[in-house]
Amino acid sequence: MNSRLLHDLKKLLGPAGVLDQSEDLMLYEYDGSVELARPDCVVFPRQTQQVVEIVKLAVRHQIPIVGRGAGTGLSGGAIARQGGVVISFARLNRILAIDAENQRAIVQPGVVNSDLSAAVEHLGLHFAPDPSSQKACTIGGNVAENSGGPHTLAYGVTTNHVLALEIVLPTGELIRVGSAAMDAPGYDLTGVFVGSEGTFGLVTEITVKLTRLPEAVKTLLAVFDSVDDATETVAEITARGITPAACEMLDGWTIRAVEDYVHAGFPVDCAAILLMDVDGLREMVEAEAKDVAAVCAAHQAREVRVARDARERELLWKGRKNAFGAAGRLSTSYYTQDGVIPRTKLPVPLRRIGEIARKYNLQIGNVFHAGDGNLHPIILFDERNEQQFRDTVRAGDEILEFCIQMGGAITGEHGVGMEKDRLMPLLFSEADLALMRRVRDVFNPAGLLNPGKIFPTSKGCGEIYVRPQQTGAGPTASA
Amino acid sequence: MSASRTIALSQLADIAGQANVSSAPARLAAYAIDGHTPSLAVRPGSAEEVAEIVKLAAREKLAVIPSGARTKLGIGRPPRSYDLALDMTRLDRVVAYDPQDLTLSVEAGIPLDRIAAELAAHRQFLPLAVPFADRATAGGTIASGVDSPLRQAYGTARDFVLGMEFVTGDGTAAKSGGRVVKNVSGYDLHKLMIGALGTLGVITRINFRTFPLPRMARTYAAVFRGASAACKFRHASAGSVLRLESLELLAAGGAGSGPLGETAGFPFEGDRWIAVVSVAGNDEVLERSRRELELLARGAGGSSLESFAEISGEGREKAATYIRDYPAAILRHAPSAAIFKISQLPTELEAFAERCKSLAMAWAVMMRGLGPTYLALLMRDVTKESIERLDSDRLGVFLPDERLPTFSLLFAPPEVKRDPNYRDASRRNLALLENLKKAFDPSGVLGPGRMRYEI
Numbered sequence: 001m002n003s004r005l006l007h008d009l010k011k012l013l014g015p016a017g018v019l020d021q022s023e024d025l026m027l028y029e030y031d032g033s034v035e036l037a038r039p040d041c042v043v044f045p046r047q048t049q050q051v052v053e054i055v056k057l058a059v060r061h062q063i064p065i066v067g068r069g070a071g072t073g074l075s076g077g078a079i080a081r082q083g084g085v086v087i088s089f090a091r092l093n094r095i096l097a098i099d100a101e102n103q104r105a106i107v108q109p110g111v112v113n114s115d116l117s118a119a120v121e122h123l124g125l126h127f128a129p130d131p132s133s134q135k136a137c138t139i140g141g142n143v144a145e146n147s148g149g150p151h152t153l154a155y156g157v158t159t160n161h162v163l164a165l166e167i168v169l170p171t172g173e174l175i176r177v178g179s180a181a182m183d184a185p186g187y188d189l190t191g192v193f194v195g196s197e198g199t200f201g202l203v204t205e206i207t208v209k210l211t212r213l214p215e216a217v218k219t220l221l222a223v224f225d226s227v228d229d230a231t232e233t234v235a236e237i238t239a240r241g242i243t244p245a246a247c248e249m250l251d252g253w254t255i256r257a258v259e260d261y262v263h264a265g266f267p268v269d270c271a272a273i274l275l276m277d278v279d280g281l282r283e284m285v286e287a288e289a290k291d292v293a294a295v296c297a298a299h300q301a302r303e304v305r306v307a308r309d310a311r312e313r314e315l316l317w318k319g320r321k322n323a324f325g326a327a328g329r330l331s332t333s334y335y336t337q338d339g340v341i342p343r344t345k346l347p348v349p350l351r352r353i354g355e356i357a358r359k360y361n362l363q364i365g366n367v368f369h370a371g372d373g374n375l376h377p378i379i380l381f382d383e384r385n386e387q388q389f390r391d392t393v394r395a396g397d398e399i400l401e402f403c404i405q406m407g408g409a410i411t412g413e414h415g416v417g418m419e420k421d422r423l424m425p426l427l428f429s430e431a432d433l434a435l436m437r438r439v440r441d442v443f444n445p446a447g448l449l450n451p452g453k454i455f456p457t458s459k460g461c462g463e464i465y466v467r468p469q470q471t472g473a474g475p476t477a478s479a
Numbered sequence: 480m481s482a483s484r485t486i487a488l489s490q491l492a493d494i495a496g497q498a499n500v501s502s503a504p505a506r507l508a509a510y511a512i513d514g515h516t517p518s519l520a521v522r523p524g525s526a527e528e529v530a531e532i533v534k535l536a537a538r539e540k541l542a543v544i545p546s547g548a549r550t551k552l553g554i555g556r557p558p559r560s561y562d563l564a565l566d567m568t569r570l571d572r573v574v575a576y577d578p579q580d581l582t583l584s585v586e587a588g589i590p591l592d593r594i595a596a597e598l599a600a601h602r603q604f605l606p607l608a609v610p611f612a613d614r615a616t617a618g619g620t621i622a623s624g625v626d627s628p629l630r631q632a633y634g635t636a637r638d639f640v641l642g643m644e645f646v647t648g649d650g651t652a653a654k655s656g657g658r659v660v661k662n663v664s665g666y667d668l669h670k671l672m673i674g675a676l677g678t679l680g681v682i683t684r685i686n687f688r689t690f691p692l693p694r695m696a697r698t699y700a701a702v703f704r705g706a707s708a709a710c711k712f713r714h715a716s717a718g719s720v721l722r723l724e725s726l727e728l729l730a731a732g733g734a735g736s737g738p739l740g741e742t743a744g745f746p747f748e749g750d751r752w753i754a755v756v757s758v759a760g761n762d763e764v765l766e767r768s769r770r771e772l773e774l775l776a777r778g779a780g781g782s783s784l785e786s787f788a789e790i791s792g793e794g795r796e797k798a799a800t801y802i803r804d805y806p807a808a809i810l811r812h813a814p815s816a817a818i819f820k821i822s823q824l825p826t827e828l829e830a831f832a833e834r835c836k837s838l839a840m841a842w843a844v845m846m847r848g849l850g851p852t853y854l855a856l857l858m859r860d861v862t863k864e865s866i867e868r869l870d871s872d873r874l875g876v877f878l879p880d881e882r883l884p885t886f887s888l889l890f891a892p893p894e895v896k897r898d899p900n901y902r903d904a905s906r907r908n909l910a911l912l913e914n915l916k917k918a919f920d921p922s923g924v925l926g927p928g929r930m931r932y933e934i
Contacts, residue, residue, distance in 0.1 A: 191670030241691025283763035
């Protein structure tokens with residue numbers, strides 16, 4: 001890397017604000033996906049103005065810039081695919097304002113998702129998007145990826161909770177889009193920015209909506225001896241107009257892996273469980289819990305258990321949120337997919353995933369945000385076995401191709417990143433992609449912000465490197 | 480008609496069929512916007528025809544404005560030029576409806592009431608209680624960016640439009656999003672289409688998430704003396720655990736505002752503020768909501784609470800229609816009214832309401848519980864003097880938005896819209912917005928000048 005740039009960055013941020021030694025950079029060459037690429041340096045701004053200066057310096061030297069929060073992403077969004085400067089937002093991590101009356105907060109991008117909810121809990125509020133990595137992932141990363149989570153079924157994903165942004169453009173210009181008040185007039189730049197995966201600009205301040213905590217919550221665990229019964233239950237709950245706050249499904253293999261690890265109390269001899277929250281007013285929750293239990297019973301649920309107290313509820317959810325960590329204990333590496341299908345068609349892809357697993361002789365566990373048709377098959381592999389790794393990537397692609405055939409999409413909440421870019425042409429025409437590129441160029445004309453993401457490159461999947469260390473077994477790498 | 484127009488006419492006929500092209504002034508008058516009448520109108524029958532027409536327009540440099548039922552063409556800046564009316568009403572099919580999945584895909588020209596009927600058969604609905612709902616099309620509703628009182632519970636189109644197909648200004652058919660309820664594949668370009676008045680693309684298809692119809696709903700009206708008590712009630716009820724379907728604060732004052740009260744079913748007078756709130760749920764929820772709302776109203780109002788009561792039957796219908804149809808209800812009484820939409824926070828509502836007392840001309844206000852506010856200034860005639868009066872009145876209530884865009888002039892006589900005082904003061908992100916427009920519409924044929932900042 002250009003030594004002049006490095007010198008200037010150190011002058012700007014101090015020696016402690018820049019990492020450029022290879023043993024340090026190794027920690028920043030991966031995220032929660034199976035991708036790998038090493039940046040030339042990592043910088044840690046503490047002030048917005050420093051972000052502006054970093055961007056100006058990098059652009060002057062024509063060096064790629066990649067924003068990074070906690071690195072928990074699952075599509076390679078925060079990886080410097082073409083090298084360059086990684087800007088870590090870890091030190092821009094202050095909650096700048098909480099406005100309880102208007103239910104708003106202004107945060108810096110490095111604020112950890114669950115820290116914001118914790119900071120406003122005493123006001124009876126929370127930040128609704130809840131990725132499973134919420135104890136580590138940052139709100140800046142949530143904005144870049146338009147992250148979801150189990151409770152987005154009822155509460156919506158990140159974009160539904162973001163009102164305004166302060167953004168550093170590659171020109172070094174600091175702009176504001178949207179407003180704390182709803183319906184800022186003019187084109188909805190905030191709406192198109194959220195989910196742009198770091199390719200439009202770097203966010204330095206985020207104005208979010210805060211949501212009132214529900215008065216009552218009930219968590220139900222329904223146990224099934226057949227996967228089809230579980231998926232048909234989900235379809236009928238949706239069709240009956242019941243919207244649980246969350247509706248998650250784990251298959252038998254995943255349940256056993258989780259139980260071995262977390263001891264959440266899942267029955268290990270069943271084919272599938274549904275883990276559901278109903279929330280709202282006490283009176284509504286009682287009625288909805290009864291309705292949900294009745295649908296489960298009508299579809300041969302072996303048991304429907306209602307968590308008796310907060311402790312049991314938390315334990316059940318701990319089981320769900322650690323499903324990926326549990327998979328990590330059983331295999332050196334795993335690859336998580338994020339396909340979406342119309343939620344009434346759930347039984348079909350499950351059967352197809354089973355066929356694909358048999359075809360490639362792979363172990364695939366299934367954890368679904370069943371209520372909104374978002375699939376997270378977990379494919380286990382051994383990264384030392386190159387053939388198996390290739391089969392894993394192929395199996396992942398086949399699952400996503402099947403999702404597209406079913407009228408679905410290739411990513412529900414993880415982003416396209418550098419992992420699914422090659423599949424974009426299956427979903428979008430050349431004209432669609434050309435328009436998306438033109439829109440990116442409006443914000444990022446030289447293509448220096450997060451290059452090599454979202455759009456298909458000419459390279460195939462052989463480019464994906466196998467990570468030397470264990471993949472994403474930590475509690476932060478989950479969906 | 481000029482030679483180039485004659486050629487365009489025949490080419491349009493080749494694309495959409497002779498019967499679907501018009502150059503007759505009597506027909507064209509129906510498509511006029513702010514005094515601009517197009518010289519041609521075409522009614523395509525498919526998205527492919529829309530693409531061909533826009534391609535032709537780009538080639539011939541014809542300014543195109545898409546429209547549905549033409550109920551909200553008054554929203555937006557007066558066009559810089561307007562040659563071709565693109566009537567989308569023949570694209571009126573339900574493309575796919577999967578009630579079990581709660582997803583719906585429709586062509587842009589379909590009337591909302593047809594969607595509502597189709598969904599009601601499956602006890603579902605779209606939370607678009609929007610003005611002119613008896614005629615308005617899906618495409619026009621989304622492109623005009625009008626909001627709905629149901630946003631209190633369900634959000635706006637931005638929250639439940641899953642994807643779109645549209646034709647950009649070079650005649651290319653494109654899409655973004657999809658038909659599944661959760662999707663981050665590619666940029667959310669469809670978010671840009673909402674409220675863009677067709678200046679970035681002609682919407683041809685919209686995919687919606689649908690919602691189960693609430694089993695039962697009730698509406699209550701709390702009548703307060705003074706805005707302060709009404710706003711206190713707003714804060715208390717919106718901040719409670721109750722799930723409100725809608726919450727609006729209504730008031731009107733000045734000579735000539737009386738008939739509005741008859742329409743709404745409330746006796747408006749200057750300092751009387753009426754909170755209309757709806758709740759939905761089972762019997763227990765409804766009973767508890769009524770009890771708690773009444774307590775909140777008494778707590779907020781004290782002796783300024785004139786009444787708290789459920790409104791039902793004809794009264795409820797009147798109030799719901801007034802709120803849903805807000806600009807339309809005002810325009811029926813005062814065709815020359817200037818109607819502003821102001822983007823403000825809930826805590827800013829009270830001071831705004833207090834400032835309304837200074838208005839000299841007759842006025843009507845509707846504040847949504849979430850903040851967005853509609854102010855109608857009821858001009859009786861359009862003269863230089865009345866425009867000056869409007870301007871001085873308006874400045875007493877809210878100022879030009881030099882720093883941050885905060886208001887839009889929705890409906891007004893063209894003379895008011897052209898008044899320099901109503902050009903958008905804030906130039907925030909202008910260069911970026913212009914470049915964005917160019918990315919979608921390189922030759923600038925889609926509704927030139929219609930968008931904010933005359934983009």
